Amino acid sequence: MEAVEYFKEATEDARKALCLRSKCGSIVVDVNGNVIGRGYNAPPQDDVSIRRCNRKHELPSTFKSDKTCCVHAEQRAIMDALKNNPDRLNGSTLYFIRLDDDGGMKYSGKPYCTICSKMSLDAGIKYFALYHKEEICVYDTKEYNELSFAYKE
Numbered sequence: 001m002e003a004v005e006y007f008k009e010a011t012e013d014a015r016k017a018l019c020l021r022s023k024c025g026s027i028v029v030d031v032n033g034n035v036i037g038r039g040y041n042a043p044p045q046d047d048v049s050i051r052r053c054n055r056k057h058e059l060p061s062t063f064k065s066d067k068t069c070c071v072h073a074e075q076r077a078i079m080d081a082l083k084n085n086p087d088r089l090n091g092s093t094l095y096f097i098r099l100d101d102d103g104g105m106k107y108s109g110k111p112y113c114t115i116c117s118k119m120s121l122d123a124g125i126k127y128f129a130l131y132h133k134e135e136i137c138v139y140d141t142k143e144y145n146e147l148s149f150a151y152k153e
Contacts, residue, residue: 001033003095003129003136009035010097011105013077018042019070020051023099026077028125030092036085039076043069074116078123093127093138094120107133110151117145 006029014025017040028037043051052069074096081089096116100106108130111117120128120141128144130137139147 003138006035006093006095006129007097007105007131007136010073010095011099013038013040014073014097014099015103016040016042017073017099018046018048018051019068021068023103024073024097025099026073026094026096028077028081028089028092028094030085030088034088036088036092037077037079037081039071039073039078039080041068041070041073041076044071072113072116074113075119078119078125082123090124091126092124093129094125094141095129097131105131107131111139111144111147112151114145114148117141117148121145 006027010025010027012025013027014023017023017025019041022041024041026039027035030036050069074094077094081092096108098106098108111128111130117128125141128139128141130139
């Protein structure tokens with residue numbers, strides 16, 4: 001399967017997202033091309049009663065962590081793979097996609113999420129794929145992590 005097909009598959013997971021601000025999906029694909037993990041962004045355990053999607057402005061400026069209430073799609077896909085296919089994570093590729101307002105694939109910006117880059121590295125994921133306007137870019141996860149830590153808005 002080609003990379004664009006994996007992004008289309010991640011799009012289906014993004015459509016399940018429960019976040020009010022952003023719809024994201026991820027899949028983890030092993031070295032043989034099999035999907036071994038899936039995820040979408042949503043509050044922990046999909047509990048919408050604890051959702052804070054549109055309230056991050058209520059957090060103090062000194063708040064030093066992720067200001068979203070949701071578990072990231074990448075985190076869920078990695079946890080799904082760890083739960084169901086832990087022996088197939090080494091060398092795998094994580095595909096991440098965000099949806100536009102019409103439910104179609106939205107181009108990604110530069111790598112910036114250190115939460116997901118660190119978790120990907122620790123889980124043994126080799127590559128991190130983003131759907132950029134210019135091209136699909138498959139980063140080595142170590143490079144993705146370095147770029148995420150260097151990102152400035």
